[in-house]
Amino acid sequence: MDNRAAEIHAGLKHPVIDGDGHWMEPIPVFLEYLREVGGAGSVDQMRALWRRNQAWYRATWPERQHNRLRRTIWWGVTSNTLDKATALLPALLNERLPELGIDFALIYPSFGLTINGIVQDDLQRAAARAYNMMTADMFAPFVARFAPVAILPARTPDEAIDELEYAVRQRGFKAIMLRGNQERPIPSAAEGIDPQKAAWYCDTIALDSPYDYEPFWQRCVDLGVAVTQHAGSVRWSDRASISNFTYNHVGHFAESNHAFARGVFLGGLVRRYPSLNFGFMEGGVSWACQMCADLIEHWEKRRRAGLQYPSATKVAEMHQLIERYGDQRLKANADAIMNNLDAFRPECSLEELGRPEHVSDDFEAAGINSKEDVRAVFSDNFYFGCEADDRATMWAFDPRMGVRLRPVFSSDFTHFDVPDFREVIPEAFEMVEKGFVTEQDFREFTFTNAARLHTGNNPDFFKGTVIEQAVANELGLKTPLPVAKA
Numbered sequence: 001m002d003n004r005a006a007e008i009h010a011g012l013k014h015p016v017i018d019g020d021g022h023w024m025e026p027i028p029v030f031l032e033y034l035r036e037v038g039g040a041g042s043v044d045q046m047r048a049l050w051r052r053n054q055a056w057y058r059a060t061w062p063e064r065q066h067n068r069l070r071r072t073i074w075w076g077v078t079s080n081t082l083d084k085a086t087a088l089l090p091a092l093l094n095e096r097l098p099e100l101g102i103d104f105a106l107i108y109p110s111f112g113l114t115i116n117g118i119v120q121d122d123l124q125r126a127a128a129r130a131y132n133m134m135t136a137d138m139f140a141p142f143v144a145r146f147a148p149v150a151i152l153p154a155r156t157p158d159e160a161i162d163e164l165e166y167a168v169r170q171r172g173f174k175a176i177m178l179r180g181n182q183e184r185p186i187p188s189a190a191e192g193i194d195p196q197k198a199a200w201y202c203d204t205i206a207l208d209s210p211y212d213y214e215p216f217w218q219r220c221v222d223l224g225v226a227v228t229q230h231a232g233s234v235r236w237s238d239r240a241s242i243s244n245f246t247y248n249h250v251g252h253f254a255e256s257n258h259a260f261a262r263g264v265f266l267g268g269l270v271r272r273y274p275s276l277n278f279g280f281m282e283g284g285v286s287w288a289c290q291m292c293a294d295l296i297e298h299w300e301k302r303r304r305a306g307l308q309y310p311s312a313t314k315v316a317e318m319h320q321l322i323e324r325y326g327d328q329r330l331k332a333n334a335d336a337i338m339n340n341l342d343a344f345r346p347e348c349s350l351e352e353l354g355r356p357e358h359v360s361d362d363f364e365a366a367g368i369n370s371k372e373d374v375r376a377v378f379s380d381n382f383y384f385g386c387e388a389d390d391r392a393t394m395w396a397f398d399p400r401m402g403v404r405l406r407p408v409f410s411s412d413f414t415h416f417d418v419p420d421f422r423e424v425i426p427e428a429f430e431m432v433e434k435g436f437v438t439e440q441d442f443r444e445f446t447f448t449n450a451a452r453l454h455t456g457n458n459p460d461f462f463k464g465t466v467i468e469q470a471v472a473n474e475l476g477l478k479t480p481l482p483v484a485k486a
Contacts, residue, residue: 005101005425014443014474015467016425018105019450020230020281020385020410023148024077024087025111025134033134038126045123056242064242070234071245076416077110083421087414094142101425102411104467106175106450107139107148108230108281110414115151116179116231119196121159128153128163136171144466147454149175149228154205155182157216164216168223174461175454176220177281179231180205180260202236204263207365214272221273224458228279230385232256254283258291261382265295268365270381277456281385285407286392292378292403296371303368304361310353313341375403383453385410386445387417388428397441408453409446448474 009016035043056069063069078084086092087110097105109115112131118124128151135148150167154160160178167173181202190198203209220227233239233256234248241247257280264270264278280288300306315338322334330337339349368374386393386407396405411424418424428446431437437445451471454461462471471477 003099003422005422006099008425008429009098009101012443012446014447015103015470016101016446017409017450017467018102018411018413019279019383019408019453020108020412021102021105022087022108022110022412022414023090023093024084024414025109025131026088027111030111030130030134033130034127037130037133038123042123042126045120046127049118049120049123068240069242070240070248071243073245073249073416077414078416078419078421080420083413083418086421090139090142090146093413094145096421097145100411100421103145104462104465105146105411105413106454107135107146108177109135109149109151112151113230113232116153116177117183117235121153121155124153124155125159125163129166132163132167132171132173136167136173143464147173147175147461147465149173149177149230152176152178154178154180154216157211157213160213160216161219164219164223164225168225174225174458175228176225177228177230180227180229180263181231181233181256182209183235184210202259204260204267206260206263206269207267208263217269217273217276221276221457224461226277226279226383226453226457228281228453229257229260230281231260233259251283253281254287257281257283257384258287261288261291265377266362266366268367270377271365271367274381275457277381277383277453279383279385279408279453281408282387282410282412283384284386284390284392285384285396285405288378288382288384288405289392289395289401292374292401292405296374299363299368299371299374302362304359304364307359309359310342310350313350315350378405379403381456382406383408383449387412388424389417391431391436393445394431394436394441397437397444406449406452407445408450451475 031043031046034046053072056064056072057074059067059069077087086096097103109131115124115127115131118127132150135150139146139148150163150171150173152160152163152167164176167176181204183200184203185195185198185200205211205213217227232252234252236252236255239248239252261278261280269276318338318341319334322330322337326334340346341350342348342353345353366377383406384396387410393407395401396407409428411421412418413421413424429442432439432442451462451474455471455475455477459477462468
C-alpha cells in the first residue's frame with residue numbers, strides 16, 4: 001500500500017510536530033503504580049469509581065429516565081489491531097512515527113483524561129502521581145521523539161504546585177496538562193449535606209476563584225512550562241441526554257476551553273505573566289475566532305470609556321416623547337416608567353442604576369486599552385489544538401478575521417475518531433490540496449505553532465530531540481534555559 005503520509009512529509013520543507021497525540025495506557029500496569037503510591041485502598045476506590053461510571057449500561061430505561069443517567073461512551077479507542085498496539089506500546093509508536101509522517105509528538109493521556117475529574121481528592125492526587133510515574137518510566141527511552149505531558153491535579157494551587165515540582169524537577173517532564181475549570185460545590189448549597197451531592201459551579205481558577213492561584217502561575221513561569229488544558233464539559237447541564245452519546249460529546253472540549261480562556265483573558269494572567277503561553281487542546285479554533293471577535297465588541301461597549309451611563313437618559317425628554325407617541329395606558333404610567341428605564345433591572349431609578357461603586361471596567365484586570373491588545377493575546381499567548389479533519393482550522397489564517405491565530409496540529413491518535421493512523425497527515429494536508437490554506441499556513445499549523453507554544457517559556461524544550469536544530473532555526477533560539485528559581 002502506498003504510504004501517502006510519508007510521501008507528503010517528504011515534500012515538506014519542515015518537520016511535523018504532533019501537538020496533541022494520545023496513547024492507550026496499560027490499565028493493569030497503572031494499577032500497579034497506583035498501589036505503590038496509594039496502597040490497595042486506592043486501587044479499590046478506582047475500581048469502584050469505574051463501576052459507578054458504568055451505571056448507564058447496567059440500568060433499565062425507566063431507571064435512566066428517573067435518575068437522568070447521561071449516555072456515556074460505549075467504546076472510545078481505535079479497533080485497528082496494529083494501531084491499537086501502536087497506541088499501547090511506546091517502542092512501536094517510536095518506530096512507526098516516521099511512517100506516519102510525524103517527527104515529534106506531545107503525548108497526552110487517554111484513560112488519564114478522566115483523572116482530573118475524580119471527585120475524591122486523595123484518589124485524584126494518587127492517580128495523577130501514579131500516571132506520571134508510569135508515563136515517565138515508559139517513555140524515558142524515547143525522549144528524542146516524544147514529550148509526554150504530566151497530569152496536574154489542580155483543585156487547589158498547593159496540590160498543583162506539589163505535582164508540578166515533582167513532575168518537572170524530579171521526573172523531567174517538560175509539558176503539563178490540567179483542568180482549568182474546577183467543579184466546586186456552591187457553599188450555600190452544601191451547608192448540612194454531602195458536598196458531592198450539592199449544586200456546583202465551574203471555577204475557572206483564573207477569575208473569581210476562592211483560591212489564590214498566583215503562586216502556581218508563577219511556578220509555571222519559573223519552571224519553564226506552558227499551561228495546557230485538556231479537559232471537557234461532559235458533566236455540564238446542557239450535556240445530559242440519556243440516549244445519545246454524540247449529543248453529549250459534540251463541542252464539549254470547545255465549551256470547556258471557551259470558559260477557561262475567558263477566565264485567563266479577563267483575569268489578566270497574560271498581563272501579569274507575559275511569557276506564559278496557554279494551550280487549549282482538542283477543541284479546535286472556531287470557538288476562539290468567535291471569542292476574539294466577541295471580546296473586541298464587548299471591549300468597545302463595556303470598557304469604562306465606552307459605557308453609556310444611565311444618567312445620559314433625559315427624563316424630561318422621555319416624558320415628552322411618551323406624551324407625544326404613547327397611548328393612554330403609557331401616559332398614565334409615565335411617572336412609574338421613569339423608574340423602569342432598564343429592561344434588565346426593573347424598578348430601579350436612574351440614580352440607582354448609575355451608582356459609581358457599581359460601575360466597573362470588565363477589561364481592567366486584563367490591561368486592555370485597544371482592540372489590538374485583544375488581538376495580541378490571541379495571537380501571541382493562546383494556542384489551539386485542532387484535529388486533522390477539522391476544516392474550521394482554516395479560519396485561523398483568514399485575513400478577514402483581522403488577527404492570525406495559532407492552531408496546533410493534533411493527531412488525536414488512539415481515539416475512535418482516528419480509525420487509521422496513516423490517514424491523519426493526508427487528512428490535514430487536504431486543506432493545502434484544496435486551496436483552503438497555503439503552504440505557509442500549513443507550516444505554522446504542523447510545526448511552528450507547537451514549537452512556539454512550548455519554547456516560549458523554555459527555549460531548551462526540544463534539546464536532544466530529532467528536531468532540535470530545525471526548531472532553533474525556525475524560531476532563532478540561541479538563549480539557554482534560565483535556571484529555575486528555588
